[in-house]
Amino acid sequence: MSDLYVKVCGITDVEQLEWAIDLGYDAVGLMRAPKSQRLVNVETARRLAEHAAGRIETFAVGLTLDQVEPVRDAVDTVQLYEYADVASLALASDTPPHSTKGLDYWFYDASHGTGTFTEIPDWVRDVDARFVLAGGLNPDNVTEVVTRYQPDGVDVSSGVESSAGVKDYALMKAFIDAVRAV
Secondary structure (H helix, E strand, C coil), rough: CCCCEEEECCCCHHHHHHHHHHHHHEEEEEEEECCCCCCHHHHHHHHHHHCCCCCCCEEEEEECCHHHHHHHHHEEEEEEEECCCCCEEEEEECCCCCCCCCCEEEEECCCCCCCCCCCCCCHHHHCCCEEECCCCCCCCCCCHHHHHHHHEEEEECCHEEEEEEEEEEEHHHEEEHHHHHH
């Protein structure tokens, strides 16, 4: 049984958050990038983070620090697509980071929120950070990807949705079951 770190991103309501907790996910992402179909406003993000407190790790996810700043104090980790000098930073990129100093996590994500899977370059294994694969993962491909790249964790969003921005309990269960079986 796998002890991989498993995050589900794009949680938009309490029901989805409860599913993630009940199914054994390690973390949830609350999207703050304005163009995302999974965008939650500041009030909703704060309410979800408060509901999750002490039960599951929370990430505020944005492209830049200014997008997550209004909720940064309510979440455990800030996930950005550019470096920022903040505590509990997860940096997401499709290129090697210049430095991993101060990073809690490094997410390899070539999809940039599109949910499209692309081949993962071999250099990802050489990054000296807690390495999480994201982008285009789903219940059907996660086992092969984890076996091949041996990340510290995986992150899923659209791969567990019935439609854009709408999480599906059965798909969330199938994904975490596939990961835990590796």
